[in-house]
Amino acid sequence: MVTTDEKGPLTAKKKSVIIRSCDGDEFLVSESAAVLSTSLKKILEEKEDRLIHLSDIDNKTLAMVIAYLSTHADDGLSDDLKRSFDQEFVSGKEFDVLKYLVLATDTLQVTCLCYTVAKKMADIMKNKLVEWVRREFDIQNDYTPEAEAEIRRLDAWAWDDRQLEDD
């Protein structure tokens, strides 16, 4: 891996990439930020092209991901500041927003952000009844009552004491 130290921070900052969302808007991103995404890094290593088109990431999501990448590429920020930025980043976001984010980070292979967002989504589901999750995420229950009873019987241990709450 080529570190900015070897290339010198100035040259690394000067280089930038243009990323286009599926809505057609374009974002100018410094290369040091872009390479935090493993997918973008691979593309940049293969070809010198400076325009990358992401056919399944919308404007709003891409802007968020880029804000994240730019913050994490900023050498002037301490690790503590970056960590609190991560916390702030996912807090209070709608589940749908997180869903698009987790997809985008999965595609772009931004491991840390993918971890943070997936954890946040899991936290939303934690300690919730199946019925709550179904209702909250509009999941259509396609089981027959008999099939449902059979599943409960098969893994009875997972339901034997019901401490979970329905909010």
Add this chain to the structure above:
Amino acid sequence: MSRGVMEKQGLNQRKLLMCNEEKQTIERDDDGFNSNSMDRISQLPESVLHHILSFLSQKEATQTCLLAKSWRHVSSTRPNIEFLEENWFKGNKVAFLSVLDKTLQRYHDQMLRIQEFRVKISKLDSESISLLEKWIPIIMVNMGVRTFNLDLFSNTWELFDLPSVVFKAESLQKLDLLGCKLNIQNPLNKVQFKHLQTLHLTQVYIDDETFHKIISSCPLIEVVSLNACEGLRTIKMNKGHNLKKFDFSDVTWDTRDTRLDDDCSIEIDVQTIETIKISGDNHWYHQHNYLPHLKSLNLIDVRLASWPFDIFSCNYLPSLQDLIVRNCSGLTELQLSNHSIKHLTIEGLDRPGNKASIDAPNIVKFEYVGNIPPSFAFATTFSEWKSDITLDVNAYFDDDDHDLLSQFLKLNDLLKEVSRSEISLTLVQHRHRNRHIAYFCGGLCKPVVVEHLSLRGFYASSCFPDFLNCLFRICRPRYIDMFLHANPLDDWERQDMEITEFFCKNLLIRERERTHYFWQRALEEVSLESFDDKGQEWHHVVREGTSLFEIAAAFPIQPTKYNIFRSEQLIRIRLKWREIKNMSRLAPKI
């Protein structure tokens, strides 16, 4: 959010880049995501759903199979196994082991991967042992496990002998064991931990040979953490590793013999190391090794026999920021010259003749804990810093022969050395002692301004005012921190109350018969402050600038008055001292 870096480009730019447009696209392989699909989560790709489910417990993850048919597959193929006995099954070990066995059998039959294996069994019996012996080889070798965490905490030293086939786990990245025995057995056995990055062993029996064989076969290892392990006598980490963090502790927390007999000699000479923490009665060897990335060094109760004094200097540890040296035997003199140090904690070094000279110009916080401070010498500092000094003053009260005045002068010397910092001084007395304290006029000693003074465990006995008499000759606190307990539970809390009451009586309400204490006359202004109920702000309990008499009237200290405070509350007295030019004017009127 740094918006500066992110710039949205206009249409003119777009034209220029049109030629490249179609070349670079990333598309999902699976048909993935479609905004018109029916619900808000199910259509996420399986790998992403697995990632989300990995943060749930086994039980919660299993329950998701009931959401819809599509979830059944996702839920049952989750690459995590997490069976912690105490969490469910309510002591029904047979049921627990049977579900674990069935689950592992299903993963095996369907050839599913287990990336993360986490099992906790509280009391090892023959059934659990045979289950572990059956499955561990399969999980370690055939299932691509990356994290293996086995917690077999027990109250005896009968440890589970981990089958040596575990050393063949090539995919393993993290090995976390509690209450096992790890033994390579045959020296010809190879350790194949090519990807191992983290090794956490707690209450594990491991001998030197096995440990060094593991370490020398793990080119990627970054974290080694050994807690209350037995069998290790020598740890030598040499060059050629990527080790970043090393943690070794001897302290056990269970009901077995509190201390492990064997001590271990530790030497770390790895250039990449960033954090070292060693606690317990062990030797640490550091023969002027150059550790350029070491940021944090934490040595507690370690034996440092025949050490060079300049061991922590920047010639050897140029990146060291946090240094903690607590009660390390063998250290009699410390010469610290290091520009990178930000936090320094020293405990002990309090035998007669101990010395410390510190040149840490960028220090932010200095902490000292001990009985009788060594003679300190602090070089000039660049930054604003704080110092936190905690002294056990029990010995001061031990007997009348004890040279109390010289102790106060020593404390004064220490305070003078750190007087460029914001000082917090805490004095602790545990036992009840009463002795005659001679009048101490302070002589030529100059009182040092102390930001916070707090006295814990003191008895407001008859010698206490005399003690204060000496103390206020050598330091001038701006605040005296005090504690209120609505219902004092033990001696410690009762003494807090005693001292608080003493200060309130003697500082806020000046008792006329006691005015022969110079400090009562040396005070220009005294006010009481407390935390307001809402925030973290200090506020005056009474108006600023009122005379002592008025304060006493406005805030009569009655025992029942304490009930207005919560069970423990910090209050403080703010003191403004008169400029004293001629100490003799404040000599006692006898």
